[in-house]
Amino acid sequence: MVIIIALVIGVLCSSLIVAGYYYRLQYQKMQRYQLLQRNAGSAVNLLLAGQDSTYTHPETFSLFHLDQDSVCVQTIPWGIYTIGVAKALIQRDTLYRIFAMAQAVDSSKWAAIYQADSARPLALSGNTSITGDVFISPAGVNQAYVNNQAYTGDKVLIKGKIHASEKTLPALMAGPMAALQSFMQQDRGNISGGFKSDSIQHSFLLPSLIFNFGHAIATLSDIKLSGNIILFSDTALTIDSTAVLRNVIVIARSITVHSGFHGNCQLFAQDTIGIQGNCRFGYPSCAAVLRFNKSGIVKTPAKVGLNKNTVFAGSVFVYEAEQSALKPVVHIGRQVKVSGQVYSPGYVELEDHAEIAGSVFTRGFLYQSSFTRYENYLINVTVSSKALSPYYLTPGLFPVAQKKHKVLQWLEAN
Amino acid sequence: MAGGKLRIGRKARASTIIEVLVSMIIIMVVFGVAMMIFANVTRSGGSELKVRSAAVLHEVLLEDEKAAEVSARTFNLDSLRIEQQVKNYNGDGSLQEVDLAAYDPNGQKTAEAHQIIPGK
Numbered sequence: 001m002v003i004i005i006a007l008v009i010g011v012l013c014s015s016l017i018v019a020g021y022y023y024r025l026q027y028q029k030m031q032r033y034q035l036l037q038r039n040a041g042s043a044v045n046l047l048l049a050g051q052d053s054t055y056t057h058p059e060t061f062s063l064f065h066l067d068q069d070s071v072c073v074q075t076i077p078w079g080i081y082t083i084g085v086a087k088a089l090i091q092r093d094t095l096y097r098i099f100a101m102a103q104a105v106d107s108s109k110w111a112a113i114y115q116a117d118s119a120r121p122l123a124l125s126g127n128t129s130i131t132g133d134v135f136i137s138p139a140g141v142n143q144a145y146v147n148n149q150a151y152t153g154d155k156v157l158i159k160g161k162i163h164a165s166e167k168t169l170p171a172l173m174a175g176p177m178a179a180l181q182s183f184m185q186q187d188r189g190n191i192s193g194g195f196k197s198d199s200i201q202h203s204f205l206l207p208s209l210i211f212n213f214g215h216a217i218a219t220l221s222d223i224k225l226s227g228n229i230i231l232f233s234d235t236a237l238t239i240d241s242t243a244v245l246r247n248v249i250v251i252a253r254s255i256t257v258h259s260g261f262h263g264n265c266q267l268f269a270q271d272t273i274g275i276q277g278n279c280r281f282g283y284p285s286c287a288a289v290l291r292f293n294k295s296g297i298v299k300t301p302a303k304v305g306l307n308k309n310t311v312f313a314g315s316v317f318v319y320e321a322e323q324s325a326l327k328p329v330v331h332i333g334r335q336v337k338v339s340g341q342v343y344s345p346g347y348v349e350l351e352d353h354a355e356i357a358g359s360v361f362t363r364g365f366l367y368q369s370s371f372t373r374y375e376n377y378l379i380n381v382t383v384s385s386k387a388l389s390p391y392y393l394t395p396g397l398f399p400v401a402q403k404k405h406k407v408l409q410w411l412e413a414n
Numbered sequence: 415m416a417g418g419k420l421r422i423g424r425k426a427r428a429s430t431i432i433e434v435l436v437s438m439i440i441i442m443v444v445f446g447v448a449m450m451i452f453a454n455v456t457r458s459g460g461s462e463l464k465v466r467s468a469a470v471l472h473e474v475l476l477e478d479e480k481a482a483e484v485s486a487r488t489f490n491l492d493s494l495r496i497e498q499q500v501k502n503y504n505g506d507g508s509l510q511e512v513d514l515a516a517y518d519p520n521g522q523k524t525a526e527a528h529q530i531i532p533g534k
Contacts, residue, residue: 006437013448020451027465034472041479042530049508049532064511064528 132385
């Protein structure tokens with residue numbers, strides 16, 4: 001009986017020992033986790049303070065030259081954005097934060113409309129509303145009776161300051177464009193056989209997963225792709241509404257997005273991007289036609305088209321290393337809403353009830369009626385720089401970007 | 415073990431001396447080990463003061479990151495004396511290193527924390 005009581009007391013004492021040990025283990029774990037969190041936060045701040053090219057390769061170092069303060073940082077170019085990878089390491093424990101970076105908008109350069117000076121006034125007709133500062137030709141802005149419509153908007157034609165624009169558009173930033181060019185021309189690997197699964201999620205901790213369709217005309221359908229994935233095509237690529245893309249990059253000669261698509265991705269084409277109606281592109285998305293070759297004979301103008309009822313949050317732009325005779329066009333269809341930035345060194349064609357919440361930089365505006373094409377007319381459209389979220393961040397390649405980086409989107413963490 | 419009334423002519427049930435010794439040794443060993451671990455935990459583990467100090471420093475760092483300006487200072491918070499040092503981290507002023515140390519009323523350091531924050 002004595003032995004039994006002794007054993008009971010022993011068990012109780014053992015329980016106390018285990019409880020104490022477990023408490024201590026948890027305390028140390030919590031302390032280590034807090035330290036890792038602080039170091040990871042420091043690493044994130046380091047990445048945000050650096051330039052895009054500062055940590056192109058993973059660099060591991062001690063933050064304060066103390067014990068337990070090692071971090072590993074890296075930046076990865078990801079289309080028009082940059083991905084930051086911050087890891088804090090203590091022995092075998094690792095805490096990582098992966099995020100997309102972009103830059104705040106420089107308010108002195110920001111404008112609802114920047115139209116290069118063509119020595120002609122900007123004409124407004126129908127129920128057109130322009131809110132925010134504008135840079136337009138010194139010829140100014142006036143009302144017009146066009147296509148059987150008088151101007152019916154606010155008495156104040158432009159609710160913001162009017163500045164004189166230059167004869168040329170502010171150029172896209174050379175450094176980020178060069179980085180984008182090298183990103184586009186990276187090794188595409190071998191031609192891929194296709195997707196092994198209908199849902200692929202790939203971490204930014206790993207090398208990019210590349211699918212190269214080569215010269216085969218491909219259609220993405222019934223597939224869910226997310227993360228560090230790049231799709232290449234040397235010809236036309238179609239994205240069906242059944243495909244779901246999250247943070248993925250698509251690079252092709254021409255891209256067509258079928259009606260009803262939902263997702264957020266970056267689309268880069270050499271010739272055209274056609275986005276059919278009722279599509280929803282979440283922030284941050286991008287649709288860009290890029291022509292880096294200077295001596296190519298171009299048969300078709302570069303064109304990005306957003307069709308009826310599409311909602312696009314992000315950047316729509318065209319880049320040509322050398323101006324071609326056929327001016328590029330960004331077509332924004334009826335009842336399309338773009339929240340972000342539109343940049344065209346050629347024309348921006350706006351249909352009735354198109355809305356731009358953000359800014360549009362262009363050489364000129366087009367309006368196509370049933371019979372006539374009008375240049376420099378805005379008819380039944382809304383452009384408002386103030387309708388854009390104050391937290392909106394711009395890619396560094398636009399001429400309105402501040403130097404300071406901010407976190408655009410948290411992608412992965414543990 | 416003894417039990418019931420002691421009657422003459424009958425054997426009383428009881429533990430042997432060996433049983434008692436074994437049980438006492440087990441109790442002593444287990445209790446000794448338990449006390450050692452308990453003392454170790456209370457000494458080197460998270461005493462309430464250390465836990466509180468770490469939490470206070472964590473809060474101060476969060477406030478520093480949001481603050482418009484961060485400078486070296488010493489202040490009392492939650493019965494702790496906090497010493498804050500601020501250094502330029504990378505030379506160009508875009509980053510600052512904040513070093514914090516918490517001391518108890520006896521002047522013993524209870525926690526320290528370091529973080530890099532954006533330059534103000």
